[in-house]
Amino acid sequence: MVAGSTMLPLEAGGQAAMAALDPSYYPPSRTGLRGSHPGSYEAAHARAWSGRSDWGATTKLSETYDCVVVGGGLSGLAAGYFFQQKHGRDKKVLILDNHDDFGGHAKRNEHTVNGQFLIGEAGSESLESPHEFGETVSKLMFDLGVDNERLEETYDVGFYKREGLGAATYFNERVFGENKVVLHPFCDYLGFCEGLLRSTLSDEAAVQQTPLSAKGKEQLLRILQGGQHVLNVPKKELREYVLTHSYFDYLQNTLGVDDPLVLRMARHTAIDYSGCGTDVMTISEALASGCMGSDPYDAWPDAMEEGDYIDYANKEGGTYSAKHPFVHHFPDGNATIARSIVKKMIPNVGPGENAEEVFMSRFDYSQLDKPGNPVRLRLNSTVVNVQHAGDPDTSSDVFVSYINGNQSYRVKCKGVVMAGYNMMIPHIVAGLPEEQDAALRKLTKVPLQYTTVGVTNWRAMKELGVGMAMCPGNIHQVVGMDYPVSMGGYEFTKSPDDPCILHMRCVPTVDTIGGPAVDQFREARRKMLGLRFEDYEKEIREHLGGMLPKELFDFDKDVKSISINRWGHAYGYGDPGPVGRQRFGRITIANHDAVGTALMQVAVQQAWRAVQELG
Numbered sequence: 001m002v003a004g005s006t007m008l009p010l011e012a013g014g015q016a017a018m019a020a021l022d023p024s025y026y027p028p029s030r031t032g033l034r035g036s037h038p039g040s041y042e043a044a045h046a047r048a049w050s051g052r053s054d055w056g057a058t059t060k061l062s063e064t065y066d067c068v069v070v071g072g073g074l075s076g077l078a079a080g081y082f083f084q085q086k087h088g089r090d091k092k093v094l095i096l097d098n099h100d101d102f103g104g105h106a107k108r109n110e111h112t113v114n115g116q117f118l119i120g121e122a123g124s125e126s127l128e129s130p131h132e133f134g135e136t137v138s139k140l141m142f143d144l145g146v147d148n149e150r151l152e153e154t155y156d157v158g159f160y161k162r163e164g165l166g167a168a169t170y171f172n173e174r175v176f177g178e179n180k181v182v183l184h185p186f187c188d189y190l191g192f193c194e195g196l197l198r199s200t201l202s203d204e205a206a207v208q209q210t211p212l213s214a215k216g217k218e219q220l221l222r223i224l225q226g227g228q229h230v231l232n233v234p235k236k237e238l239r240e241y242v243l244t245h246s247y248f249d250y251l252q253n254t255l256g257v258d259d260p261l262v263l264r265m266a267r268h269t270a271i272d273y274s275g276c277g278t279d280v281m282t283i284s285e286a287l288a289s290g291c292m293g294s295d296p297y298d299a300w301p302d303a304m305e306e307g308d309y310i311d312y313a314n315k316e317g318g319t320y321s322a323k324h325p326f327v328h329h330f331p332d333g334n335a336t337i338a339r340s341i342v343k344k345m346i347p348n349v350g351p352g353e354n355a356e357e358v359f360m361s362r363f364d365y366s367q368l369d370k371p372g373n374p375v376r377l378r379l380n381s382t383v384v385n386v387q388h389a390g391d392p393d394t395s396s397d398v399f400v401s402y403i404n405g406n407q408s409y410r411v412k413c414k415g416v417v418m419a420g421y422n423m424m425i426p427h428i429v430a431g432l433p434e435e436q437d438a439a440l441r442k443l444t445k446v447p448l449q450y451t452t453v454g455v456t457n458w459r460a461m462k463e464l465g466v467g468m469a470m471c472p473g474n475i476h477q478v479v480g481m482d483y484p485v486s487m488g489g490y491e492f493t494k495s496p497d498d499p500c501i502l503h504m505r506c507v508p509t510v511d512t513i514g515g516p517a518v519d520q521f522r523e524a525r526r527k528m529l530g531l532r533f534e535d536y537e538k539e540i541r542e543h544l545g546g547m548l549p550k551e552l553f554d555f556d557k558d559v560k561s562i563s564i565n566r567w568g569h570a571y572g573y574g575d576p577g578p579v580g581r582q583r584f585g586r587i588t589i590a591n592h593d594a595v596g597t598a599l600m601q602v603a604v605q606q607a608w609r610a611v612q613e614l615g
Contacts, residue, residue: 027365032562037100044384048424055408061410066083066415067416077338086612090374095376095377098420101379106124111563124600134605145356146354156195159492160193160319165461168181169184169471170474181469193320195319200318223255242284247291248281266278267472268477269290271289271505272570356487384402386399388431398415398585400416417614418590423593436580444574446572447566449505449507454501454560456499457500457558458502459497459552462496477505479503482500509524570598588611590610
């Protein structure tokens with residue numbers, strides 16, 4: 001079979017490499033294990049972990065490109081768009097991605113429940129701080145037809161208050177000895193959910209409702225009433241103190257907290273703001289993530305500066321309300337941004353003249369890799385080698401080899417933008433300078449998991465009065481209602497008896513508290529990817545079944561679909577610096593990893609820089 005593949009006509013070999021020719025191919029509607037799904041990471045792991053270089057006979061395709069982009073996430077898609085903007089719409093661009101869908105972490109989940117069509121985000125969820133977008137990102141948003149004022153209108157800020165839904169904590173029986181919901185979050189993580197009701201319970205009353213021991217209750221209250229006043233630190237030194245001292249050291253040694261269940265609660269209150277738990281965070285980092293404890297500006301006034309923490313000080317109306325509301329959501333998160341960029345480059349992929357119309361359109365994936373397209377997007381294709389045709393300083397060509405369907409293919413191009421995980425670059429780009437190689441190898445990624453559950457109704461959430469709950473005893477540390485956004489003919493659920501999506505979030509953690517963050521990421525990632533769908537389903541059954549009233553919720557009857565969006569490599573951890581992200585011959589580097597952050601606007605900015613460097 002290998003010999004036969006190499007005997008195919010060269011352009012036929014290119015056709016064979018296309019994964020999405022069938023018009024029925026539509027990954028957003030797939031459920032089960034998504035995100036880092038089986039088949040998306042095995043070749044990369046073989047290359048990085050065991051150094052595999054022999055992939056059998058390689059079909060050398062006749063395809064040649066002006067630019068090949070490695071990685072079809074937001075940064076990679078933006079790089080393809082910027083390259084054509086700079087050099088002309090006739091320039092040939094190939095975008096390769098290892099997943100079965102484009103967008104990187106900006107993907108969408110579609111569920112159909114009792115005939116009703118539901119859309120949720122699978123990862124990257126919002127345009128964060130659009131008022132701070134620079135010229136490059138703002139222009140891209142304008143080109144895509146993204147209207148920030150319109151997004152503010154489509155988010156129903158009054159939904160949670162109207163329905164009486166607030167922040168809560170769910171204690172499960174397996175860990176805490178009792179299934180118990182307390183209408184108090186014991187942290188400020190949920191503050192990013194604009195319009196969510198604040199707890200009306202006092203700290204003292206809420207603590208007494210928990211299933212903790214008397215000792216645990218006393219220590220939990222001690223944390224909630226803590227702050228700079230318990231430290232013997234001069235006011236002028238507090239700023240430096242919170243930047244350099246451990247949050248867990250503060251809990252254990254300053255406050256004297258040693259109850260394991262209270263420490264578990266404290267560790268699991270940062271969720272996707274951290275890479276593991278608050279045990280590896282400074283006090284400042286923990287406060288910025290909404291950790292368990294008091295309002296930073298109330299309890300740490302001399303340690304905080306404007307911009308350290310999202311200011312939810314406005315408590316009028318009893319809801320969370322920020323100075324710059326976190327409301328710029330499409331129902332599928334930033335998947336609409338990814339889809340809109342693809343639509344710009346490949347117009348026939350689907351209808352839509354602006355982002356809102358593109359959000360509602362069903363894309364024809366068979367259009368992504370058509371031979372006649374100036375831009376081609378090839379999915380299920382893991383790049384394993386990128387090499388200059390000669391001396392990197394003088395070579396005019398680059399060869400890119402990738403694995404698709406267990407077959408090896410190679411294409412030639414004039415330049416490459418590496419827009420995937422930056423820590424993979426040393427494993428697949430041949431001949432990197434030693435210093436650059438070392439800088440990139442210092443990077444790692446934080447594992448995250450976003451699960452969407454299609455349910456027949458949310459009556460149980462309504463009766464509990466829960467819009468979002470912290471769940472320190474479960475794999476998913478947060479569960480809540482979908483964001484209340486309606487647009488383009490898509491309507492957010494109107495009645496508690498109507499179908500909806502529940503969102504569940506998880507930062508995979510390990511048992512070793514206080515261990516090096518990088519080691520925790522690695523161990524947690526292996527743990528996450530080692531679980532089967534059946535394992536997740538069992539845990540979700542226990543989670544929702546224990547939290548929601550049995551008379552109002554029946555898992556077998558009410559749960560119709562589950563999408564487990566596992567991101568083994570989500571947020572970037574570490575900054576490769578100028579040396580790590582520098583141009584190497586005809587190869588440049590994009591993606592948010594290049595500067596050690598995970599914001600959409602940064603991914604776009606790095607794409608712009610990489611394209612300009614490519615020349």
